Amino acid sequence: MRITSARVIVTCPGRNFVTLKIETDGGVYGIGDATLNGREMAVVAYLQDHVVPALIGKDARRIEDMWQFLYRGAYWRRGPVTMRAIAAVDMALWDIKAKVARMPLYDLLGGASRERVLVYGHANGGDIDETVEAVGRYIDMGYKAIRAQTGIPGVKLAYGVGRGDLHYEPADAALPTETSWNTPAYLDHAPKLFDALRDRYGFGPHLLHDVHHRLTPIEAARLGKSLEPHRMFWIEDATPAENQEAFRLIRQHTVTPLAVGEIFNTIWDARDLIQNQLIDYIRMTVVGAGGITHLRRIADFAAMYQVRTGCHGATDLSPVTMGAALHFDLWAPNFGIQEYMRHSDETDAVFPHAYWFEDGHLHPGDAHGHGVDIDEELAAKHPYRPASLPVARLEDGTMWNW
Ligand code: KDG
Numbered sequence: 001m002r003i004t005s006a007r008v009i010v011t012c013p014g015r016n017f018v019t020l021k022i023e024t025d026g027g028v029y030g031i032g033d034a035t036l037n038g039r040e041m042a043v044v045a046y047l048q049d050h051v052v053p054a055l056i057g058k059d060a061r062r063i064e065d066m067w068q069f070l071y072r073g074a075y076w077r078r079g080p081v082t083m084r085a086i087a088a089v090d091m092a093l094w095d096i097k098a099k100v101a102r103m104p105l106y107d108l109l110g111g112a113s114r115e116r117v118l119v120y121g122h123a124n125g126g127d128i129d130e131t132v133e134a135v136g137r138y139i140d141m142g143y144k145a146i147r148a149q150t151g152i153p154g155v156k157l158a159y160g161v162g163r164g165d166l167h168y169e170p171a172d173a174a175l176p177t178e179t180s181w182n183t184p185a186y187l188d189h190a191p192k193l194f195d196a197l198r199d200r201y202g203f204g205p206h207l208l209h210d211v212h213h214r215l216t217p218i219e220a221a222r223l224g225k226s227l228e229p230h231r232m233f234w235i236e237d238a239t240p241a242e243n244q245e246a247f248r249l250i251r252q253h254t255v256t257p258l259a260v261g262e263i264f265n266t267i268w269d270a271r272d273l274i275q276n277q278l279i280d281y282i283r284m285t286v287v288g289a290g291g292i293t294h295l296r297r298i299a300d301f302a303a304m305y306q307v308r309t310g311c312h313g314a315t316d317l318s319p320v321t322m323g324a325a326l327h328f329d330l331w332a333p334n335f336g337i338q339e340y341m342r343h344s345d346e347t348d349a350v351f352p353h354a355y356w357f358e359d360g361h362l363h364p365g366d367a368h369g370h371g372v373d374i375d376e377e378l379a380a381k382h383p384y385r386p387a388s389l390p391v392a393r394l395e396d397g398t399m400w401n402w
């Protein structure tokens with residue numbers, strides 16, 4: 001089964017997505033996601049100029065060999081652009097293999113380990129009261145796990161506070177929007193949000209919170225300690241993780257579970273965190289970490305250290321990634337939770353998919369392959385629009401982590 005064509009499709013049904021469609025001489029095609037929020041066109045060029053020409057004529061069945069060819073073959077290895085390009089090819093080839101086998105992808109991976117996939121939604125508000133109401137709406141929709149973010153007095157455009165309940169889109173302008181950050185105000189305010197949430201809803205719903213790399217290790221330790229009474233499901237990206245050792249300090253001070261990894265690309269970014277049991281959940285997902293082939297290795301490695309998966313699932317990961325991730329989640333023995341930030345109706349129309357939501361869970365569906373397609377005609381009606389992620393500065397103007 002030879003690859004006859006590979007096309008990169010860029011579309012913006014409300015936000016930008018980069019999709020790879022691989023066709024074979026047998027007539028079966030596969031779809032992969034290559035979206036890199038705010039840097040989309042870098043991956044487009046990588047795929048079009050350096051990957052697509054090398055795919056034509058190759059055997060579509062040899063997924064592992066293709067992965068090694070693209071990873072080792074680039075010589076430079078790793079990085080968000082390379083690993084997304086590899087992920088798109090890998091996802092498309094797994095899609096093809098599962099379609100040819102006439103199986104949903106999760107069956108090909110080894111079969112379902114569970115009946116359905118626990119997901120968490122995103123509730124947010126300009127202040128604590130608004131966020132408490134927003135969490136209530138998620139509970140009403142059936143969610144069992146909810147991430148809560150709130151505005152912070154004195155902080156301009158705090159991370160995670162959206163324009164509208166369901167769709168938080170940070171890449172909101174062609175050039176980066178300037179936001180501000182104030183750590184003392186945040187450390188004072190965040191526990192008050194979870195006081196209010198536990199007061200109102202008790203300990204039934206799982207609560208999660210994203211720190212988005214804003215704290216130093218000792219500040220993160222303080223936040224973790226102050227949230228212990230609230231029994232969080234996790235706090236995420238409590239501090240930047242380039243230095244994996246930084247998490248040891250947090251770990252020494254708190255039993256609040258830690259999640260990290262949405263910006264990682266390979267197992268090497270997380271090796272120390274996992275093997276030293278410095279985290280509880282690893283956040284890499286299919287598009288960010290080189291596809292199903294590499295993510296499966298990460299999950300197996302993490303399982304040895306009782307670290308569970310918690311795949312990134314913001315809206316900048318296309319429905320193609322969501323579909324592929326849900327098959328992975330249904331299979332992974334050490335699955336923890338899946339993030340689920342709903343896509344807009346406009347996006348869903350361009351990417352028809354088999355997965356569905358019910359009672360706080362998603363199921364990938366039983367369509368052959370990963371179950372997500374692209375309507376190319378509709379996609380063409382939504383041309384690319386430049387969009388950047390925001391930046392953050394401290395009050396004195398110092399650049400900080402957004
Ligand atoms: O593109 C950046 C987003 O994916 C990120 O800000 C979302 O942190 C995020 C999350 O946890 O979903």
Ligand code: MG
Nearest residue numbers: 210236237262
């Ligand atoms: Mg995050």
